[in-house]
Amino acid sequence: MNILDLPVDILLLIFPRLDATSFLHLTSTCKSLHQSEFVHDAQFWSNIVRDTFRVPNQPQVQHDGKRWQKLYKRLLTQSRIYTWGSNDKACLGHSFEAPQTAHPHVPGLIVRRAPGHRRRHVSWPAEMEGTENLGVVADVQCGGWSTSMLTAKGAVYTVGVMDGEQFNQRRPPYMQAIKMQPTPLRYPPGFTQAAERHDNKTAIKQFSTGRSHVLGLSDSGRIWSWQDIDHAALHVKFLHHETKEEVSAGRGTVHKVVGGWNKSVALVEGCGIVLWDPLRRGHDDTAIEDTALVMETAVVPNTTYRQTRGKEDTAAPGTIDSTAEIIGEVQSIVALEEIVLFNTHLGKLFISSIIWTRDEQRLSEPFELDVTQGVENADVFVTDVQGSFRSFAVFLKDGTVLTSNQDRALDALHSTGSQDPLFKSVAALQHKDVISVAFGDYHFHALHAPGYITSYGNEPQACGALGLGGHGDPEGRLRGMRYQGIGGDGRLLPHAYSEGRRVWFEEEKRDWITFLTAGGVNPAEAAPRLRMALGSPGMDCQGEISEWIEQQGRDWEDKFDVRSEEDDGLGAYFALSVTAAGWHSGALVLVNEDLAAKVQAACEVRDPALVEEEEEEAQPGADELQADYEEESTSAASPSLLASATAIAYDWGRWFLGLPPYNSAAGSQQHLRDTLAARNKARRAAERIEQIHSPRNYGESPRKGYKYVWANDHFPRLRLTNGVEMPGEVEFDEWRFARPEFDVHAGV
Template sequence: MTDKATSITDLPLDILVLVFPYLDAKCFLSLCSTCKAFQQPSIRLDPAYWSFATRSAFRVPNQPVVQHDGVRWQKLYRRMLTQTHVFTWGNNGHSRLGHGYGESAPGGPLLLPRRPGRMRFGGRANCAFPTEMEDTRHLGVIADMQCGGWSTTLLTANGTLHTAGVLDGQVTLASHDRISPLGFPAGYPSTATESRYYEPSVAIRQFSAGRSHILGLSDNGKIWSWYHAKKAALQVKFAHVDLREQATEGSSAKQASAFGHVEQVMAGWSRSSAYVQGIGIVVWDVVERGTNDGDTDTMLVLANAEVPKTSYRRPKGKERESEEQRALGEEVGAVLNYIILEHFVVFTTDAGKVFCGLFRDQNIVDDILELRDLRSANGTPVDVQGSFRRFAVFKNGEVITANQDYLHQCWNARGTDSTSGGLYKIPALQHNDVISVAFGDYHYLALHSNGKITSYGTELQACGALGLGEEGPQGKARGIVYDRFNRDGRLLPHAYTYGRQVWFDSRKKDWIQQLIQNAPNENEEARQRNDLFEEEANVQGEVSEWIEQEGREWDKDTGEDGLGAYFALRVSAAGWHSGALVLVNEELAKKEPSYSYEGKSFPRLRLSDGNEMPGSGELDVWRHGQPEWQLDAVS
C-alpha cells in the first residue's frame, strides 16, 4: 500500500491560519497566488491575518468592531504605506494643533483666559476646518494619534512618539514650539527612530494621552510616563506589583499573555493605569521627578490600587482554575477593555457585561457595580470608550452614550431595584457601523467603518472643535446655532438624525460659503429664502441637512479600492480640540466632483411641515430622500 502524497492544501483552515502569521504580506500574497484553493476569500482575505499584519507592521490599535473585516484590513495595509496624514482642528492654544505657528488673530494677538488673574497670548486662536499638521510628512507612517488637554501626540510605525503643544498646561504664554519627539532618559536611545538598532525597550507599541501626561507601553512591556514634552520619560515600576517583560521574538508566535505582562496602559484625567495579566487594572497617581530626583530614569510607585475582580483570565490549554476563579469568571468574566474617567473606572468583559467602580482617595476602588442596563442580552462582547466625564458603550450595533451623572446615580442606588435614566441613543449612531467615539469636554465625534467622521455637541466660544466650519455662514450651513453673547456653537437637533460629516476637502467649505453669502445678492426670491434660513432654526436645520446630502454626493467617486479620497482611520478629541488620522488618495482628492456645484442657487425646499420655501422655480431635490426627523436626541 503506497502512502498518499499530502499537500498543504489538504490541511484544514484552522491549521493554516496558525501558519499564516509567520509570513510577511509579500510572502502571504505569493502563497495565495500559487493555487486556486488559496484564492478563496476565507484564506486570501483572512481577517485574522490582515488585522495582525496591519497592526504589527504599522502599530495600528485594534478596532474590535471591525476586527473580522478582512477586506478592510487588507486595503488599510496597502494604503498606509504612503497615504497617512494627520489633521487637527479646534482651539489652538499652546499650538496644540501642530499648525498655524506664529499666525495672529485679526487685530493683533488674542488674549485668552487661562486661570483667575492670568491671561495668555495665542497665535491663531481657533481652526474650524480640518488642517494637516505641519512637519509630519517626514515622520513616515503614522500609526495612531491622540489628543490631550493641551497637546496632540502621534505614534509612528517604528514606535516613536511626537507631541505638539504642551503636556503640563502650566505655561502662561502659549507655546510656539513645533512638533517634537518624546525622549527617553540617559542610557537609552533618545527615541526608537534615533536608535541604530531595534531596541524593544523604547519602541512604543501602544500609548494613551491623558489631560496632562502620556503613558507609553514598549514592545517588551515597559511602562513609560511623560509629564513634560521637553523632559525624558520615567519608567514606572511598582513596589507591590510584579511586572514581567515580554519576549519580542516570533511576531504573532509570541507566547500567550502570561501573569505580570502589561497588556494596555490608559491615562486618565488625573490618574495613570495599566491592565496587567493575572492582576487586573492597576491605578496610580501621575509620576513626576521631584526636586531631589535629578535625572533619575525610574519611578518606583509605592502606593497603587487594584480594581477589584478584574484579575480573571480564561484558562488556556490544560490550565486548571480554582472554584474561586471559576466563580469570578461567571460573575464578572475577563476584562476586554476599560476606560478611566474623572471619578470612575468603567470596564467590559467577555461575558457581555459592563462594570464601574468609584475612585476614593489614593485611587482606591472598594467594589465594582454591574451596569445591568448596558449588559448584552445574548452575551456577545461589548466595548467601552470615553474620557473625562462621558463614555459610550457599543453592543450589537447600538451605541449608547452617558456621562458620570449616570454612574453616580447607579452607584448611589446600588442594592436597590431602582433604575436610572441618563442613557442616550443618538439616532445617527445606531446600527450605522460606528467604530469609535471620541469625547472632548463639550463635543464628541464618531468614526464610522466607511472612513467618515460625524460630529456632535457644542463648541465653546466658536473654537471650531466640531470641525464643521467657522462661525458665520459656514457653521450655520452645517446646522450650528451660535449664542450671540458667549459665541458658543450648538448643533441643532436636526443634526442628530443622520449626523454631520467632518469634511477634509476644502472645496466643500468654499462652496457653502459662496452659497450662503451670495444668496442676498442673487435675486429677491433667494434673499427671502436666506432670510427664512437666518431667522428660523427649523428651516436652518432642514437646509443644513440638504447641504449635508449634497456633500455626501460629492464623495460618490470612491476610487478602485472603495475607500475614497479621504478615509479616516482614527479620531480623537480632548478639551476644546479634535484630530483625525486620515488616508489621503492625492490623485482622487484632486479630481473634480462628478457634477458641478458652480452657480448653485440658495436651495428652495419643501419643508417637513409641508410648506414650500419662497420662490416660483422648481423645488430642489433631496439627494437621499426627504428626511424623517427624530428631534428628541440629546447631545
C-alpha cells in the same frame, strides 16, 4: 504530500508566519487558495497591519479582512494628521495664521494676521505642520492641551503643552513651554531614543494620553510615563505589584496602559486593573534618574481572570463559582474623573468608584451596569467601552451604541433612583458601523467603518471643536449650528442627531458651502430664503436646510462620478481614527491624493468668458508696446540693431526696479507706461466695485479662468416637513436621499 491536502486549520496557522508579499504569492498559486476566505483572512491582515504599523486594534471591525488589507496598502504612503478646534497653547500643531481669502460679508477683502500670530480657533480640519518626515503615523490622541502621535517605528511625538496648568513660567519651578512642531518624547541618558533607532525597551507599541500626561507600553512590556515634553520619561515600577518584560503572557505581563483624566491605569496579568497618580519630575530632578517606584496604588477587585489561550473553555454552564470568573476577562478600560469602567469577554459592563484621599486609596467592588435599559434587543452583549473626562460610550454586538456620563453611572452605582435614564440612544449612531467615539469636554465624534467622522455636542465660544466650519459665520449655521450667548457658544441643532454631521476634509466642499452662504448665483432672489434659514428664531428651516446640504456633501464622489475600478473603495479621504479632548479634536486620515485631485478637477470647468476676456486684455497692451519699440528703434541714432535692443532691455529692466531709463529718447515709453498704469488702476477699481456688489463671486471660482460646476446653482428651496414652502422664484429642490424623520428633542 500536497499542501491542499492539509486541513484548513493548519493553513491558518501557517499564514501568520508569512509576510504580506509571501502570503499574496502563496494565495495566488492556485484557485483553491485564491478564494476570499484565504486572500482576505481577517486574522492575518489585522495582525500584520497592527504589527507592521502599530495601529491599535478596532474590535468593531476586527473580522473585516478586506478592510485591513486595504489599510495595509494605503498606510505605507498616505497617513496624514488633521486637527481642529481651539488652538490654545498650540495644541493643534498649527504654528501661524495662513492668509485668508475673501470674507463672505465683504467679498474680495483679504484678512491677514501679523506674522507669528497663532490661530486661536480652527473650524475646518487642517493638516498638522511638520509631520512630513515622521514616516507612517499609526495613532493620534489628544490631551488636555496637547496632541500626540505614535509612528510605525514606535516613537511618540507631541505638540502643544502636556500640562497646561504648568505653563511658561520663567522662574522656579520652571513651567512648561509651547512646542509648535512635533517633538519626540525622549528617554533618560543611556537609553536608545525611539526616534533614532529601534530598541525593545523604548519602542512604544501602545500609548494612551491623559489630561496632562502620556503613558507608553514598549515592545518589551515596560511602562513609560511623561508629564512634560522637555523632560525624559520615567520607567514605572510598582512597590506592591510585579511586572515582567520580554514575555507575552504570565503573571506580571502588562497588557495595556490607559491615561485617565487624572489617574494612570495599567492592566497587569495576575494583578488586574492597577491605578496610580501620574508621575511628575520635579524641577530639581537629575536627568540620570530613569525609574520611579510607585508607592501608592489601588487595584479594581476581582479583575485578575484571564482566559486560557489556545484552548476552549471547558467549564460547564453553571459551574463557574468564583467572583473573578463571573466578572470575566477585562477587555477595554476607561478611567474617567471619578470612576473606572471596563467590559469583559462575557459581554458585561462594570463600574468601580475611585476613592482617593490622603488617608485612603482604593477602588470599590465592581458593579455591573444594566445595559438593557432602553434597548429593545433582550440579548445584549457589550463589545467595547470608550470615554474621557465625564462621558463614555458603550458598544453592543448588534451595532447599538449607547452614550452616558459619569453622574448617571454613579447614580446607578449608589442606587439613588435618579429620574434620568442611564443611557441615551443617538439615532445617528445606531447600526451605522461606528468603530469608536471620542469625547471632548462638551463635544464628541464618531468614527464609522466606511471612513468618515460625524460630530455631536457643543462648541464653547464657537471654537470649532466640531470641525463643521463657520466659527460663528453662516457656513457653520448651514451645517446645523446655533450660536448664542456673549461668547458665541455653538450648539448643534436636534435635526443633526438623526443622520449626523460629517467632518469635511475636501477643500472644494468648503468653497461650495461658502458659495451658498453668499446667496448662490442670484443673492437677491435667495435673500428671503437665507433670512428664513439663518435668521429666523425657529429652527425647523435651518435644521432641514442643513440636512439637505449634508446629503449633498455625503455623496460627493459619486455625485461627480469619479470612481473607477482601480479605486479601492476607501475614498479620497479615509479616516482611520479620531480623537478629542478639551476643546479640540484630531484624526488620522489616509489621503488618496490621486483620487482627491480627480474629485477636485471634476468640480472645475473652464470659463470661456474669462479666457476670452484675458486674451482681449493682454493683446492690446502687447501691440502698443511693440509699436512703441518699433518707433523708438527707427528714431534713435543707434549704431546697430543689437545695441538698440540692448538699450531697450536696460530701460525696461530699470523700469521694473523703479529707476529712470538710460535712454533719454525714451520719453514716449514713459507716456506709454503712465497710460497703461492708469488703465490697470481703473480696471482694478472696477473689479473691486464688481466684487463688492456681486457676492456670488465668493466661492464660485477656484482660480482665474475656471469656474466651479455649481457657479450657476441657486440657494436651495425646500418644502419643509411642516408643510411650509420656502419663498422664491426657482424650482423646489429634491432630496438626494430620503428625508429623515427629525426628532426635535434629540441631543438636548
